Amino acid sequence: EVQVVESGGGLVQPGGSLRLSCAASGITLSGYWVHWVRQPPGKGLVWVSRINPNARTTTYADSVRGRFTIFRDNVKNTVYLQMNSLTVDDTAVYFCAADFGGRRDCWGQGTLVTVSA
């Protein structure tokens, strides 16, 4: 069974940092683009970032560029999202999606990030 699991969410103060992890089983992440998508409470989906299989190409939404960094460890079959200079607008459930929009498209259940003083 293919499974993607996000972790690392929690409560952080404005200006703080958090690192999210996206681990997989039943699928080798190193063969796929992996994306992060977030969903603010009660709102719609917002695309955040993506990384290609060999980690040479990364892309970011304007709202997070320069503050968030996506990277991967293919040995650990894990993709990460390092989030710095967090603001209240970053409060959301963060989903990891392997092979976004592809035949093996697979999402985790999400991890909640709350930015509050």
Place this chain on the structure above:
Amino acid sequence: QSILTQPPSASETPGQRVTISCSGSTSNVGRDNVYWYQQLPGTAPKLLIYNDYQRPSGVPDRFSGSKSGTSAFLDISGLQSEDEADYYCAVWDDSLGSYLFGGGTKVTVL
């Protein structure tokens, strides 16, 4: 306000057909592949349509996608109670250099 415009809601009785639109521009819908996702309450999104009209294995053929110019469409025929969910279109935007999601459409089965 989303660059990709979807109606906020749609409703129909069981067995009927619902069509959801996703209106964009020549830099996104008019140029690249459109994806459609279904999100049931409290769950992760699930891919329904990729590459404008293709269905992943396991997705019922009641769900179909199409595109015309800068608008894409998701049709749900033979509406069932379990189809009550939020539906999102997604597409790459060449001008922005990022993916976009529509604002989402909440489908209610009356």
